[in-house]
Amino acid sequence: MAKQLMRGSHVLGEAAVRAGCRYYFGYPITPQNEVPEYMSGRLLQVGGTFVQAESELASINMVIGAAMAGARVMTSSSSPGVSLMQEGISYLAGLELPAVIANVVRGGPGLGNIAPAQSDYFQATRGGGHGDYRTIVLAPASCQELCDLTVKAFDLADKYRNPVMIMGDGMMGQMMEPVEFPEAIDLAELPAKDWTLTGAKERPSRVILSLLLNPKVLEDHNFKLVRKYDAVTREETDWEEYMLEDARQVVVAYGTAARIAKGAIKRVREMGLKVGLLRPKTLWPFPDKPLKDLTRVVRQLLVFEMSAGQMVEDVRLAVEGQAQVHLYGRPGGVIPTPDEVAHQISHYYYQAGLMDKDQQSGRLGGAA
């Protein structure tokens, strides 16, 4: 199929429709308004349903209802709206319902601003709502990957009966890139769901609930969820490795920050610095094993994120003290340039004496 030039918000919507999403419930919030706008028209064309809800609370609960009925369903929002959805996401996890939630992250806390940010990492990866649960979190870094991961999000949600969050940001939502879309799936070919609420016809009535008053029963349910999350961690952890072969310093960054980091790495490579990138594509499950494995040969990691420092905690947990972990965090919706990141890379690189011997002498020897 030919490539189409499309902005990220529309890519998200189109990919969802091709993945079989026929129900979208949402509420306006910048910078993701192009998603509900796109879905309101697109779903009409495919016989789907779009409802503009009265709040994000209502949207996520409409998602719960549609998921109970067995539909492929999604909502999208941006940070303050996703905060409102946390109750519902906790229920989705507890009720074991599949659903896709896209968070086009903006600067916070509070109203913050509408500029691209990565400051909802804790909220997304720690659960966000109440109770012992996990949300699968996907972090695309380009429009093509946004398309691919959106399709994958629906499959993961169904496979594990769990909410899946797509983490983007305002930059990704607005950015236009050529995208090759997959053929639309045939909904009839999806595996049948044997747990949905479709009316107790020729079968006993079903209940979907999360109220388990007996602590032993709830503990069993929690441990069942834990086993599911373990399976997700084993099967679905995903990351990209970039120029790691000879790297002495590895930058860890995801999403938009990872693209900026690649630009920075190209610049420092021209200066002869051996720097690579490890880019988590799943924020939960986090790629802690590849990071730990890296520490056998790499002693210095630089976490670059568009927040005051959130993913850096996962990196530190992953490497268990086996490498220096530095942070370059830029919160508030600021988008650093590759040059700024390159400056941080080279600062730590030189400070730790990671350069080649001849580079060292060249530096120490000055221009002579």
Place this chain on the structure above:
Amino acid sequence: MKKIFEAPKSLKDNLFHYCPGCGHSIIHRLVAEVIDELGIQERTIGVPPAGCAVLAYNYFDVDTGEAPHGRALAVATGLKRVLKDHVVFTYQGDGDIAAIGTAESIHAANRGEKVTAIFVNNGTYGMTGGQMAPTTLPGMGSTTTPGGRDVVRDGSPLDLTQMLATAKGSVFLERVSVATPKEIRKAKKAIKKAFQVQLDGLGFALVEVLSPCPTNWKMAPVAAYEWTDKEMTKIFPVGVIKDITGYDKD
């Protein structure tokens, strides 16, 4: 021997956990009888609330999906938009539908969602132990209104059903009571009509049921039924609040 009375098919053979004299047991039975009479058990989905009736799925023998507190009508919206040929009803208390879920209620009605809401008004938060509800009567005692509800301090009872009447999408709204056998018969008729409205695809329908809570009112059941009949109806008069169904009046 000819059987002249039996449990509704749409109720499971489980003992109600409700307190002695609680109105929920009666209302459950009325809803189940209506589901049986309309022959819709196989395509009905119930949405119980948070509150005393959260365990409704132990009693209704239809598919049920639990909603977060107050969000039943949003969950019902999602269900019904997918299952257009099915019958979706919510079963909600006053705190659920008229306090924490006010926005969801008004907007579901305004969109004319083709669902049926059963709104049980007992003027108290039963499950949490008798705190002030949006519908607690002036002067009425509760664990959070020392000396009784003071309308200056605590606000006045909220008449959600009247509020819903202004929503264009609401088609049938009636307030009934289960305080006397006569009122119970009227209540069943209203509940049946509210399901019929959905079957006919007319729009949003809701039946508010005044219901005694002897435990939290700290009254004997008989006194609680009398109080429901005599006192609650002063603030919440029973009767049709809105009917644009076009059905023949009877």
